[in-house]
Amino acid sequence: MPMAVCGPGTAPRGFEITGGEGGWKPATVRIEGACIAASSPEVAGPVALRYAWADDPDDNLVNTAGLPASPFRTDERF
Secondary structure: OOEEEOOOOOOOOOEEEEOOOOOOEEOEEEEEOOEEEEEOOOOOOOOEEEEOOOOOOOOOEEEOOOOEOOOEEOOOOO
16 A cells, blocks of 8 residues: 655654664655655765654654554664
């Protein structure tokens, strides 16, 4: 099911990006069709993205039925 954000014109929240040095930085995210484009001025060479990866995340990604997205991470380190 395609993803959307909560409310028209609302930017996605709850994403962090890393360059692999061990630190995660808040990411600016936009939805492009079925893809997520993420960046941060603090991360020159991004290698991984995570969403809602906190005990009490400030997240707002939902699908078109209004159901919230589950936390996820694009790398394999847990």
